[in-house]
Amino acid sequence: xxxxxxxxxxxxxxxxxxxxxxxxxxxxxxxxxxxxxxxxxxxxxxxxxxxxxxxxxxxxxxxxxxxxxxxxxxxxxxxxxxxxxxxxxxxxxxxxxxxxxxxxxxxxxxxxxxxxxxxxxxxxxxxxxxxxxxxxxxxxxxxxxxxxx
Numbered sequence: 001x002x003x004x005x006x007x008x009x010x011x012x013x014x015x016x017x018x019x020x021x022x023x024x025x026x027x028x029x030x031x032x033x034x035x036x037x038x039x040x041x042x043x044x045x046x047x048x049x050x051x052x053x054x055x056x057x058x059x060x061x062x063x064x065x066x067x068x069x070x071x072x073x074x075x076x077x078x079x080x081x082x083x084x085x086x087x088x089x090x091x092x093x094x095x096x097x098x099x100x101x102x103x104x105x106x107x108x109x110x111x112x113x114x115x116x117x118x119x120x121x122x123x124x125x126x127x128x129x130x131x132x133x134x135x136x137x138x139x140x141x142x143x144x145x146x147x148x149x
Contacts (some may be wrong), residue, residue, distance in 0.1 A: 019093070026091045033084035042080060043068045075100045
């Protein structure tokens with residue numbers, strides 16, 4: 001990873017950059033590219049550019065669809081540029097902070113803390129229950145073997 005002018009280069013084909021109030025991530029390849037007439041469908045679930053039985057690329061066609069859904073949940077955008085014979089670049093832009101989100105779209109830390117506390121309480125009660133059962137079992141065993149002799 002290298003940093004140059006607030007741009008992170010993870011490899012020659014992946015870069016991240018701060019732009020205004022957002023972060024922009026670009027992923028590029030030097031593959032065969034995507035024909036222009038097929039670009040509009042690449043975010044459709046299960047769509048594959050090469051639908052032939054002899055295709056060389058693996059995949060199920062859900063990766064870009066799921067990526068788009070996640071980006072949109074975060075109020076970001078995803079764009080694709082491609083040129084046949086030269087490759088494809090996918091650019092994701094995500095706003096920083098949480099001001100762009102509705103209150104119900106933000107995970108509430110307090111609710112998460114309360115949930116964790118409840119889990120701890122349940123674990124504590126479960127531990128007490130086990131200890132109580134062990135004590136009762138010992139009492140039964142002692143009565144059976146020593147008090148009724």
